[in-house]
Amino acid sequence: MSPLDTARSALLEEALGFGGPIVVFDQVNLAFDEKVILRGVSFTLQTGHTKIFLGASGAGKSTILRLALGLLKPDAGRIFVNGEQIDGMREDDLMRVRADLGMVFQEGALFDSLTVRENVGYKLFEELHWPADKANARVEEVLGFVGLADFIDRMPSELSGGQRRRVAIARAMAAKPRILLYDEPTTGLDPITCLTVDEEIIKLRDLEGVSSVLVTHQLRDAFFVAEHAASRNGREVRFEKADHEKAQQAEFIMLKDGRIHFEGNAGELRALAQHDEYVQSFLS
Numbered sequence: 061m062s063p064l065d066t067a068r069s070a071l072l073e074e075a076l077g078f079g080g081p082i083v084v085f086d087q088v089n090l091a092f093d094e095k096v097i098l099r100g101v102s103f104t105l106q107t108g109h110t111k112i113f114l115g116a117s118g119a120g121k122s123t124i125l126r127l128a129l130g131l132l133k134p135d136a137g138r139i140f141v142n143g144e145q146i147d148g149m150r151e152d153d154l155m156r157v158r159a160d161l162g163m164v165f166q167e168g169a170l171f172d173s174l175t176v177r178e179n180v181g182y183k184l185f186e187e188l189h190w191p192a193d194k195a196n197a198r199v200e201e202v203l204g205f206v207g208l209a210d211f212i213d214r215m216p217s218e219l220s221g222g223q224r225r226r227v228a229i230a231r232a233m234a235a236k237p238r239i240l241l242y243d244e245p246t247t248g249l250d251p252i253t254c255l256t257v258d259e260e261i262i263k264l265r266d267l268e269g270v271s272s273v274l275v276t277h278q279l280r281d282a283f284f285v286a287e288h289a290a291s292r293n294g295r296e297v298r299f300e301k302a303d304h305e306k307a308q309q310a311e312f313i314m315l316k317d318g319r320i321h322f323e324g325n326a327g328e329l330r331a332l333a334q335h336d337e338y339v340q341s342f343l344s
Contacts, residue, residue: 080143081104081105081106081107081140082105082106082107082141082142082238082239082271083104083105083111083128083139083140083141083239083271083273084103084104084105084138084139084140085101085102085103085104085124085127085137085138085139086102086137086138086139086140087100087101087102087136087137087138088100088101088102088127088134088136088137088138088139088147089101089134089135089136089137090120090123090127090132090134090135091135096318097120097123097318098120098123098124098134098318098319099317099318099319100137100319101120101124101137101315101318101319101320102137102320103313103320103323105239105271105273106271106309107238107269107271108265108269108270108271108309109271109272109309109310109311110265110271110272110273110274110285110286110309110310110311111272111273111274111310111311111312111313112274112275112276112282112285112286112310112311112312112313113273113274113275113276113312113313113314113315114276114277114279114282114312114313114314114315114342115314115315115316115321116315116316117277119315119316119317119318120315120318121275121315122243122244122275124273124275125163125241125243125273125275127139128141128161128239128241128273129158129161129163129241130146130149130151130154130157130158133147133148134147141157141160141161141239142157142160142238142239144157159235159237160237160238160239161237161239161240161241162231162232162233162234162235162237162239162240162241163232163240163241163243164225164228164229164232164240164241164242164243164245165228165243166243166244166245166247169228170216170224170227170228170231171216172215172216172217174215174216175212175213175214175215176203176208176211176212176213176214176215176216176219176227177196177199177212177213179216179227179231180199180202180203180227180230180231180234181195181196181198181199181234182231183231183234183235184198184199184234184235188235198234199212199230199234200212202230202233202234203227203230205230205233205263206226206227206229206230206260207226207256208223208226208227208230211223211227220253221248221249221253222249222250222253222254222256222257225245225246225249225253225257226256226257226260228245229245229257229260229261229264233264233268233270237270238269238270238271239270239271239272239273240261240264240270240271240272240273241272241273241275242261242272242273242274242275242276243275244275244276244277244278245257245261245274245276246258246276246278246281247276247277247278251280254278254280254281255284257281258281258284258285258288259290259299261274261285262285262288262289262290262299263290263297265290266289266290266291267290267291267292267297272285279342279343282312283326285310286302286307286310286312286325286326287301287302287307287310287326288300288301288302289301289302289303289306307325307326307327308325310325310326311323311324311325312324312325312326312329314329314338314339314342316338321338321339322336322339329343330343
């Protein structure tokens, strides 16, 4: 067995083993006709950790999310979610895997004709068929978590942009997924509103144990999520600078021309910017 085969065999054993990484990409390639999107992309996401994807427009950031959801299939390579290999999985089996993933879309993507309650509980009511009292209790719980309990019977048109994003986060977490995928969740928001959304991402990771994949081009938000932690003191939630160990649990991945150009923590990314023009162009 070649060294590469040995390494991939070890990765498979780790991905399928108890306590292994919750998401694994192994040498994933994807192209649309002649346009190559991803070339040999490999990474692992540990339970309760965060991966933050950066890169130029068209670098493949959002494609990573669609692959993790099974909405796209790679041309080559393997993808594991919760220990299951999904790259060749049938749609009915993918639905089961997707039950443990929540997706927060750019712009929120709420149903304009449904109330906040109906939006947040949509999956519980329509797909999982929870009893009405159980579903409503969960909707009230998650809206309280994001600070919007009083908005439960409003329509999306009555909400601000930031409130709509927080409702989208509540909807994504309603079915208690262990993995949340965020696609540009703060795009178009003012800095103060961005901060409230960032804090919700941190709360879910640190207080609910959710594993996160965040795609963004907003560096301020990316570094805030990576370098802060949430803790609870009674009913009060506090945000403070993450200690060294906690900060290591958030890693940046920068894509360039479909490849991983950089993978590491916030400090390593800043250090690389001193002599790497591509990274410098993002951080300047």
